[in-house]
Amino acid sequence: MTTVAAYAAPAAKAPLERTLIERRAVGEHDVLIDIKYAGICHSDIHQAREGWGEAIFPMVPGHEIAGVVSEVGPGVTRFSVGDRVGVGCMVDSCRECENCTAGLEQYCLNGAVMTYNGIGRDGEPTHGGYSQKIVVDENYVVRIPEGIALDEAAPLLCAGITLYSPLKHWNAGPGKKVAIVGMGGLGHMGVKIAHALGAEVTVLSQSLRKKEDGLKLGADHYYATSDPATFEQLAGTFDLIVSTVSAPLDFGAYLSLLKTDGALVNVGAPEEPISLNLFSVIGGRKTLAGSSIGGIAETQEMLDFCAERGFGAEIEVIGADRINEAYERVLASDVRYRFVIDTATI
Numbered sequence: 001m002t003t004v005a006a007y008a009a010p011a012a013k014a015p016l017e018r019t020l021i022e023r024r025a026v027g028e029h030d031v032l033i034d035i036k037y038a039g040i041c042h043s044d045i046h047q048a049r050e051g052w053g054e055a056i057f058p059m060v061p062g063h064e065i066a067g068v069v070s071e072v073g074p075g076v077t078r079f080s081v082g083d084r085v086g087v088g089c090m091v092d093s094c095r096e097c098e099n100c101t102a103g104l105e106q107y108c109l110n111g112a113v114m115t116y117n118g119i120g121r122d123g124e125p126t127h128g129g130y131s132q133k134i135v136v137d138e139n140y141v142v143r144i145p146e147g148i149a150l151d152e153a154a155p156l157l158c159a160g161i162t163l164y165s166p167l168k169h170w171n172a173g174p175g176k177k178v179a180i181v182g183m184g185g186l187g188h189m190g191v192k193i194a195h196a197l198g199a200e201v202t203v204l205s206q207s208l209r210k211k212e213d214g215l216k217l218g219a220d221h222y223y224a225t226s227d228p229a230t231f232e233q234l235a236g237t238f239d240l241i242v243s244t245v246s247a248p249l250d251f252g253a254y255l256s257l258l259k260t261d262g263a264l265v266n267v268g269a270p271e272e273p274i275s276l277n278l279f280s281v282i283g284g285r286k287t288l289a290g291s292s293i294g295g296i297a298e299t300q301e302m303l304d305f306c307a308e309r310g311f312g313a314e315i316e317v318i319g320a321d322r323i324n325e326a327y328e329r330v331l332a333s334d335v336r337y338r339f340v341i342d343t344a345t346i
Helices: 042-048 150-157 159-169 187-197 211-217 228-233 251-255 296-309 320-331
Strands: 002-008 017-023 030-039 065-072 084-087 090-092 133-137 177-181 200-205 221-224 238-243 258-266 287-290 315-318 338-342
Touching (some): 042 320, 090 133, 159 238, 187 211, 187 296, 200 211, 211 221, 315 320
Parallel strands (some): 177 200, 200 221, 238 258, 315 338
Antiparallel strands (some): 065 084
16 A cells, blocks of 8 residues: 545535545556646536535545556556556446447446546545556556657546547548537547547637637637527538537537537536437437547547647646636636646645
């Protein structure tokens, strides 16, 4: 066991505070990672405040982890001390179900073990990346290519793969018109990745406040959803819409923007249920879908894709003493576009 410093929420909705946690001893197939940077994801806030249901406390959030391997177990074959690595939203799965064997560990039929707010195979609660070190089975660790700085790579472990996976699955690319709803931590990565895949990219945002940024990051068009004319003008336009917002939307209005056989895919997860008139999907054979993160192999593919094209996330690096302030700023959409904690400050 190793004792490390971390920032934890002691109870639901309580401010995060510095504490000490135990990390397990390095096992046969484990790697010990010195965490250098940890991204702040909106889902950290949902879980620390029990917006998605009952949670485990004290909670150390963080599933956008970038660091360097400092120790490996005797059976480790994929990594060596000194390697630049990342850990995303999960740290284990059953490895036996049809989804795990197909490389879809994120949809493990027996339940993936989440990086935090989960229970590991040892029966102990998992703790995330707002900490100095983490021990993870090598099969759930990915390599961060030299082409991406560690701080800009951290958000790719959730925000990057959460957008890459549906964009690939629904075939975003040349000749396809793709809309990204929301221009935040997830949305800005959607713009970059969809553009890099060769799609024609439109941002649908509440206002035009971030239009200049959107166009700079690769959007071809940018519209305000607060303007009713947007929905009239863009009716029947898109092959694929990816919604990154975690607030309830008028799904009927967004479905009206799809072409026949188009798909509206949700990666943002509102805390409240939605209602839907099914004629919104019946007319035009449209799909309303959801998508989570990606499997380990696809996460590696995404990192390599971003590195080859020379981009990571747009970030604001902060000290750990600003985590609570950062949470409030995320809720106020006051970050361009992802907070990343310098874990040397923990």
